[in-house]
Amino acid sequence: MTRSRQRLISLLVLAAMVVLWQLISLIYTAEVFPGVPMMPGWEKLFTTTFLSMADYFQGGFGIAAVVDGAERSYLAAALAIVQHSFDTLVRLYVGLFVGALVGTLIGLAISWSPWTRRLIDLPVQLLRTLPLLAMVPLFQLWFGTDFSGKVIFVAYGVGVLFVAGTINAVKNVPQIYLDNARTLGADKPTLYRTVILPAIFPELRATILLSLGTAWATVIGAEYLGSQSGLGYILVYAQQFGYVDRMFFIGLLFIGFATISYAIFNNISARMLQWAPRPAAQAQVA
Amino acid sequence: MTQAGISLHNVTRHFIRGDGQPVTAVNGVTLHVPKGEFVCLVGHSGCGKSTVLQMVSGLMPVSSGTISYDSHVVTGPGPERGFVFQKDSVFPWMRVIDNVEYGLKRRGVGAEERRQIALRYLELVGLSHVAHAWPKELSGGMLKRVAIATVFANGADVLMLDEPFAALDYVTKRQLHDVILDLWGDTSANRGRKRTVLFVTHDVDEAMLLADRIIVMHAGQVVDDMRVSADRPRTTDSLAAPDMLAIKHKLLAHLGLERHAGGGAV
Numbered sequence: 001m002t003r004s005r006q007r008l009i010s011l012l013v014l015a016a017m018v019v020l021w022q023l024i025s026l027i028y029t030a031e032v033f034p035g036v037p038m039m040p041g042w043e044k045l046f047t048t049t050f051l052s053m054a055d056y057f058q059g060g061f062g063i064a065a066v067v068d069g070a071e072r073s074y075l076a077a078a079l080a081i082v083q084h085s086f087d088t089l090v091r092l093y094v095g096l097f098v099g100a101l102v103g104t105l106i107g108l109a110i111s112w113s114p115w116t117r118r119l120i121d122l123p124v125q126l127l128r129t130l131p132l133l134a135m136v137p138l139f140q141l142w143f144g145t146d147f148s149g150k151v152i153f154v155a156y157g158v159g160v161l162f163v164a165g166t167i168n169a170v171k172n173v174p175q176i177y178l179d180n181a182r183t184l185g186a187d188k189p190t191l192y193r194t195v196i197l198p199a200i201f202p203e204l205r206a207t208i209l210l211s212l213g214t215a216w217a218t219v220i221g222a223e224y225l226g227s228q229s230g231l232g233y234i235l236v237y238a239q240q241f242g243y244v245d246r247m248f249f250i251g252l253l254f255i256g257f258a259t260i261s262y263a264i265f266n267n268i269s270a271r272m273l274q275w276a277p278r279p280a281a282q283a284q285v286a
Numbered sequence: 287m288t289q290a291g292i293s294l295h296n297v298t299r300h301f302i303r304g305d306g307q308p309v310t311a312v313n314g315v316t317l318h319v320p321k322g323e324f325v326c327l328v329g330h331s332g333c334g335k336s337t338v339l340q341m342v343s344g345l346m347p348v349s350s351g352t353i354s355y356d357s358h359v360v361t362g363p364g365p366e367r368g369f370v371f372q373k374d375s376v377f378p379w380m381r382v383i384d385n386v387e388y389g390l391k392r393r394g395v396g397a398e399e400r401r402q403i404a405l406r407y408l409e410l411v412g413l414s415h416v417a418h419a420w421p422k423e424l425s426g427g428m429l430k431r432v433a434i435a436t437v438f439a440n441g442a443d444v445l446m447l448d449e450p451f452a453a454l455d456y457v458t459k460r461q462l463h464d465v466i467l468d469l470w471g472d473t474s475a476n477r478g479r480k481r482t483v484l485f486v487t488h489d490v491d492e493a494m495l496l497a498d499r500i501i502v503m504h505a506g507q508v509v510d511d512m513r514v515s516a517d518r519p520r521t522t523d524s525l526a527a528p529d530m531l532a533i534k535h536k537l538l539a540h541l542g543l544e545r546h547a548g549g550g551a552v
Contacts, residue, residue, distance in 0.1 A: 124502075179345050181377035184389035184440055185365035194388075198379040275379045277422040 018042070032242045040245035049245040053077040056234050083271060085253065088230040091147065092219045095154025096211065103159035104204075107166025108192065116150045124163050132157050132214075145226035150219065157218035158211045165207030169200035183221075202276050205269055212261055216254065289409045289481060290356055292342060292444060293321040297351035299337050301505075311337040313506035314351070319499075321443075322480035324470060326493035328537060329503035335486045338503070340444050342484065343369045355444065363388055368442030372449045376421045383408065383417040385432055389440030407435040411465050427458035431465065439506050444482045445454070445470075452490070463495055467518070490537045494530060495520055502540045510540060 025041035032038060040049060053078035057065045061079060064070035110120045136153065143149035173196055181195045223232025231250050238246035299312040312334040327335040339345040342353055344363040353360040355367065363369075366390075376385050386404035395403070408414050411431040421429060430450060437445060447466075452460040466483075473480055487493055493500050494514060502510035502520050512533055516524050524530065538544040 025319065122500040176371055176373050176375045177377060179363075179369070180371065180377070181388070182345065182363040183343055183365075184436065185363075186388075190392060195377070198377075201379075248363040275381075275420045275422065277378065 032244050036243060036245055038244055040248055044245060044247060045249055049249045050074070051077050051248060052243070053080045053234075053249070056080045056237075058083055058229065081253070084229055084231050086256070088219055088223065088232065089257065091150045091222070091230065095151045096158050096215045097184065098151065099155035099158030099215075100162050100208070101213065102155065103162025104166050106159070107163045108170065108196070110167055110211050111162070111170040112188075112192075122161075128160050128164065132160075132218060136221050136225055138227055139222070150222040150227070153222045154215055154218045157214050158210035161207055161211045161214060162204075165204055165210075166200065169207075170196055172203060172255055176186040202273055205273070207263070208265065208269070210264070212258070216258060289318060289320070291318060291323070292484070293318050293352075293354045293356075294338070294342070296340065297338070297353055297446045298349050298413065299334070299341060299346070300349045305482040309476045312341070312508050315375065315506075316501075317501070317508060319484065321482050322482045324496060325485065326497035326500045327484065327486045327503060328488065328493050328500055328540075330541065331488060331539055334506040335446050335503045339369075339448050339486050340482060342444075343367055343446050344476060345369070361431075365440055366442055367444045368437035368440055370430075370437055370445065370447040370450045371454055372432050374421075374426070374429050374433075376424075376436070378421045381418050381420060382424070382432055385421070386436045387437050388436060393440075403439050404435075407439040410438075410469060411435045415416065415479050416458075427454050427462065428463060430454065434462070434465060434469070442460065442481065444484065446484045446486075447492060448486045449488070450485075452487075452489075459492075463492070467496065471518075488541075490541070491525075491533060494525055495535070496535060500537065501531070504540065508534070512536065 011186065020064040021039075022041050025039040025044075028039050029156075030038045035048075037044065051072050051074060054074075055066050057063070057076040057080035059065040059068065060083075063076055063079060065076065066072055066174075070076070106120065108125065109116050110124065111117070137158075139153045139156070140149055143152045177195050177199060178191060181191050184195065219230075220232040220235065223230040224236055227233045227236075231253060235247055235250050238250070289354045294315050294317040297312060297315045298310065301309045301311055303309050309536075315334075317336060327338060335460065337346065340349050342360065344360050344367065352418055355364075360367075360394065373390045376382075377388070380388070383401070383404050384406060390400040390403060405414065411429060411434055413431050416424060417427065421432065424432065431448075451462055454462070466485075469481050470480060470483055483496075485493075485496060497514050500510075500512045500514060501508055503513070514530075514533060516527065535544060
């Protein structure tokens, strides 16, 4: 089957899902309260629901906010989505970057020598066992509910994954590459820079993809409690008033942002891994 | 221990096997290889020949005894002792030319100079046309050529090869024998001297084609040390000369493939 044909089928499946959702919303018409259906149809989501986002507009850009007595407008709604998405995305990516960097460094440090392993391994292994989302309240008390508190929480969730992923990937570096580099005159820091880092990247790719999911979960988790902005904040408010349509709308935004993130990452990593051997063809099971 | 070249003095190496049993892989080997000599180490698998090579390279420590190179005791790997491995050692994340430049870069050779050296050795092994390819695009034999070019370009004085061609087909293997002999004979790049070669193999014909001297190991010990004085380049005919056949019979006998050193025994 050609690639374009596969793509066409995927698009058709997506279209079918959209239509199916609309059918369900027409058949199952129960409401949470008058005007807010349990299963909001597309016509609802892109009119009333979208417009209601204006309620969360925090002002600025010379546009009056609803809280200041202004009427709801599509412009204010769009700006609200941009404002809150921006806040969430900045927390997400700063946390992801810090967590990936620190986690990888700790992972490399643990694999540096038997001594560093003895010193760092046990505390990190113990920290790993903590259930992540249960730690949100603790992190808020420790680091506050402002920007740094959320970023540290995301970084912690992501960092733990990277420590484990890095240790594992370093273990799997073929000994022959290390031996080869050593006989060619590489010292230990050079070995890490020129052999271990490139050699672990293909395996770390899986960790990075996994951490994107964890980063979304942790950033929303952090915004759930005591945040004044962000998509998680909208979600909590919508939930308190039973606005199922608004929650569903935020869910769609998540899907959109996550899809873009994965696409960008796949593009970059494919470019960085052009050296990596790929299986010539997919295995045919049946 | 003030001799030039490689000296092993009463070198022993123990292992603890997975079941807890101690194994002596190399048992009291004393050996001297002068500079410029092409030595083949021959023996059964498990006779300790690869272990000797690993210890001379410094990748594996000795249990007791000393190994020295030019009167310096070997304590770890060094760029003056290059190693060509049996398996593929070419870094897949670097283009071919960057692989060949790897050792030179570590020694701080300037970018321009190292590119020239690398290109020269790629030409010597017949790979100029793939200098900028990724290793995944090369065949097994080509990767072996890259590994050889990398070690020679790095200017190693001693070259250790651990059954480098065991996984290659007959034709590729014969071609690479010529490549190795050409590079060994190329004295221009090594201050007018031939380099020293330690070549581990279990292939009797390979050893006779290449070596100045064949050392036979059995159960961790050196059991024979033979000089191969045939002229070079060696041909199918010269390898069939009576004195060469005598060496071959002796080698086969050591490997347990012939009961006696028959034929034209010396």
